[in-house]
Amino acid sequence: MGFTAIDRIPGIVAGLRYSFDQGVTRPESWRREQLTRLRDLLLDRGPEFERALGDDLGKAPTEAQLTEIGFLVAEIDHALASLSGWMRPRRVGLPLALQPASGKVVPEPLGVALVIAPWNYPLMLALSPVIGAIAAGNAVVIKPSELAPATASLIAKLVPDTLDRRAIAVVEGAVPETTALLTERFDHIFYTGNGKVGRIVARAAAEHLTPITLELGGKSPAYVDETVPLEEAAKRLVWGKFMNAGQTCVAPDYVLGTRSVLARLAPLLGDAVHELYGSASQQNPDYGRVVNRAQFDRLVGYLGDGDPVVGGGFDESALHIDPTVLAGVSREARVMQEEIFGPILPLVEVDDLDDALSFVVGRDKPLAAYVFSDDPAVRARWERETSSGALAFGVPVMHLTAPELPFGGVGESGMGAYHGELSFRVFSHEKAVLAKPLRPDTLAATVMPPYTAAKDGI
Numbered sequence: 001m002g003f004t005a006i007d008r009i010p011g012i013v014a015g016l017r018y019s020f021d022q023g024v025t026r027p028e029s030w031r032r033e034q035l036t037r038l039r040d041l042l043l044d045r046g047p048e049f050e051r052a053l054g055d056d057l058g059k060a061p062t063e064a065q066l067t068e069i070g071f072l073v074a075e076i077d078h079a080l081a082s083l084s085g086w087m088r089p090r091r092v093g094l095p096l097a098l099q100p101a102s103g104k105v106v107p108e109p110l111g112v113a114l115v116i117a118p119w120n121y122p123l124m125l126a127l128s129p130v131i132g133a134i135a136a137g138n139a140v141v142i143k144p145s146e147l148a149p150a151t152a153s154l155i156a157k158l159v160p161d162t163l164d165r166r167a168i169a170v171v172e173g174a175v176p177e178t179t180a181l182l183t184e185r186f187d188h189i190f191y192t193g194n195g196k197v198g199r200i201v202a203r204a205a206a207e208h209l210t211p212i213t214l215e216l217g218g219k220s221p222a223y224v225d226e227t228v229p230l231e232e233a234a235k236r237l238v239w240g241k242f243m244n245a246g247q248t249c250v251a252p253d254y255v256l257g258t259r260s261v262l263a264r265l266a267p268l269l270g271d272a273v274h275e276l277y278g279s280a281s282q283q284n285p286d287y288g289r290v291v292n293r294a295q296f297d298r299l300v301g302y303l304g305d306g307d308p309v310v311g312g313g314f315d316e317s318a319l320h321i322d323p324t325v326l327a328g329v330s331r332e333a334r335v336m337q338e339e340i341f342g343p344i345l346p347l348v349e350v351d352d353l354d355d356a357l358s359f360v361v362g363r364d365k366p367l368a369a370y371v372f373s374d375d376p377a378v379r380a381r382w383e384r385e386t387s388s389g390a391l392a393f394g395v396p397v398m399h400l401t402a403p404e405l406p407f408g409g410v411g412e413s414g415m416g417a418y419h420g421e422l423s424f425r426v427f428s429h430e431k432a433v434l435a436k437p438l439r440p441d442t443l444a445a446t447v448m449p450p451y452t453a454a455k456d457g458i
């Protein structure tokens, strides 16, 4: 397909704005039809999406279904089942001094939205926000990631043929195209990716006072203590970490534990890697690969930062890195300075719970924190003393499959949250509507001059 010509971008956005202004996207029937068509597209063309995700990331078809295609279908089903309720104005109570009157909150679409997506779940993260944008009655520009080119061009080919071109457009491109898009005025920008570009998006949005959602990343810790069955904990950690070859924003980035816990956990993590991916992960179709050479080089550079308990091998020609668990990693090691975003799991020793908590609290607020402890007092301390986009006990990653749990970061891991009803709210303005009859004329007696002592404090 090729990138969108930069000089076409202003016209594309203007076309969508015209359609929005004409009211094309407002009727519930239009929203339902677009969502249903998108659902049908995902189901009918599933094998093509699976192939594209395989080309871009070596993603197994089952994983593509579980984490991208099926996830989107479930989000659409939830939106279709809930849309009428979400759209319904909400009556609110009013203070006595305002009576008689009625008040309600009316959700209205914001206008034209821009969705900028990353490469790691290139289908799911491009379309999941779009579900919210459409449900809320917006026009939308989708900018898929150029670093997942097979998926990006499939989206660019299929979406315009399926959805209403008057209101939904795909712009293909890299930095120059995204930069051109960002000079346009949007009514919401929804960006998923790294914090450096998040800042670029925030600066561009400030020019037009455009509200933004930033879904960023960070180092999501996992803490394990001796109160849980370690075999099961190891298996869940391995699954959450090595899915998509570790390129998951909410993957456990590293594991904290005391010396004795880590000594018992390390071999169990090795066993779990063998159980899930076998002893030759490179030949295992269930295991993905690193997205590109730049990421591969960065990740291979971390392998010397600890002692491999399992893995440690790599193949440059295939962009393959074994699922690797590193023991004896120091807090100062490079692998502990930035988000790993690849199949390397460092084990970092702590003295005790206090040490683990202060380690996490002393760093940027992560997108998720995972705690494997059956001790209610330990759980309570993580809940009370740490801040993260999400906190999950006993299981990594899965919180994002619950439509009623907000998905988003805090601080360096982002701002704003979506999924389920929140996706609808992100792309809506909650308009306050007040109606007060002119008679009886209660205001003259209460708030209008001449001010008398009786009017004080009303």
Ligand code: NAD
Binding pocket: 116, 117, 118, 119, 120, 121, 125, 143, 144, 145, 146, 147, 173, 174, 175, 178, 179, 192, 193, 194, 195, 197, 200, 214, 215, 216, 217, 218, 248, 249, 250, 339, 341, 367, 408, 409, 414
């Ligand atoms: P990426 O390189 O694909 O970039 C994301 C988007 O930003 C792309 O569409 C790209 O074209 C655009 N972009 C890149 N440079 C730009 C620039 N200078 N100006 C304007 N636009 C630009 O993806 P990435 O950032 O490498 O993604 C990985 C990061 O995303 C990780 O930090 C990960 O944790 C985070 N992430 C977060 C979530 C979440 O839901 N919170 C999900 C997935 C990934």
